[in-house]
Amino acid sequence: MKNISLQPSEELAYWIGVVQSDGCLSKNRISIGINNKSLSMLKKFAKISYSIFKTTNKITLRSRNEKNIRQFRFSIGKLLSSLKLLDVNFKDPPNPPFWCLHNYNFFGAYLAGVVDGDGNIRIKRKKYPQCAIRIISGKKQTELYYAIRKMLNCAVSITLFDEDRMLKGKKIHGKWFELEFLVSSKNLKFVKDFILPHLTIEHKRNKLKTYIGFKSQLPHHFK
Numbered sequence: 001m002k003n004i005s006l007q008p009s010e011e012l013a014y015w016i017g018v019v020q021s022d023g024c025l026s027k028n029r030i031s032i033g034i035n036n037k038s039l040s041m042l043k044k045f046a047k048i049s050y051s052i053f054k055t056t057n058k059i060t061l062r063s064r065n066e067k068n069i070r071q072f073r074f075s076i077g078k079l080l081s082s083l084k085l086l087d088v089n090f091k092d093p094p095n096p097p098f099w100c101l102h103n104y105n106f107f108g109a110y111l112a113g114v115v116d117g118d119g120n121i122r123i124k125r126k127k128y129p130q131c132a133i134r135i136i137s138g139k140k141q142t143e144l145y146y147a148i149r150k151m152l153n154c155a156v157s158i159t160l161f162d163e164d165r166m167l168k169g170k171k172i173h174g175k176w177f178e179l180e181f182l183v184s185s186k187n188l189k190f191v192k193d194f195i196l197p198h199l200t201i202e203h204k205r206n207k208l209k210t211y212i213g214f215k216s217q218l219p220h221h222f223k
Helices: 010-022 036-053 077-086 099-104 102-120 142-152 188-198 202-217
Strands: 023-026 029-034 061-066 067-075 119-124 130-137 157-167 170-183
Touching: 010 023, 010 029, 010 036, 010 102, 029 036, 036 067, 036 102, 099 102, 099 142, 102 119, 102 130, 102 142, 102 188, 119 202, 130 202, 142 170, 142 188, 170 202, 188 202
Parallel strands: none
Antiparallel strands: 023 029, 029 067, 061 067, 119 130, 130 170, 157 170
16 A cells, blocks of 8 residues: 555545444454445445545455345555544544544534444434434543534533343343434534535435424424
């Protein structure tokens, strides 16, 4: 891989969000494995990797635990120093680089990558619907918490879950953190203009797009 000069961009911001939430760095190799529901995200991630990092690697199909897994891997060793200069790390939980915290376009693209990777979008309450965006991580998302509060100017919560669940007849103990914020009048424009355009996984994008359309049609005093 040739020496590449990296510059902040919306594409790179989205790429970082995906790799911090759904990716893995091991022995200077980036790898992401997903099921078919997230294939659109993986294709976008691979396309950005081709564009920015000039990799020629392809998405491969692997079988794991009786499931078909789409996987994308490429070596990033020579680029680690350049990424560190841009404040990029590969640790859990997601931690936005400094240059995303001063630019709505960059932060929106970054957050879309995180939501595509480890987030979900759900509608709460039937009579007066609320749209909640949640991001799940193995560790407390402190830096992301403050970044969202600053950039979206809205309330954010982090909840610790420490419980047993049944998986294929076996009791499995799990511990994780869920960061959550609501789409409201305070952040509706940001979500619409800077997050939604970059969301790639169809069911997440459609759910958020439908809610924004619903919210935009309400009289002002109901928003």
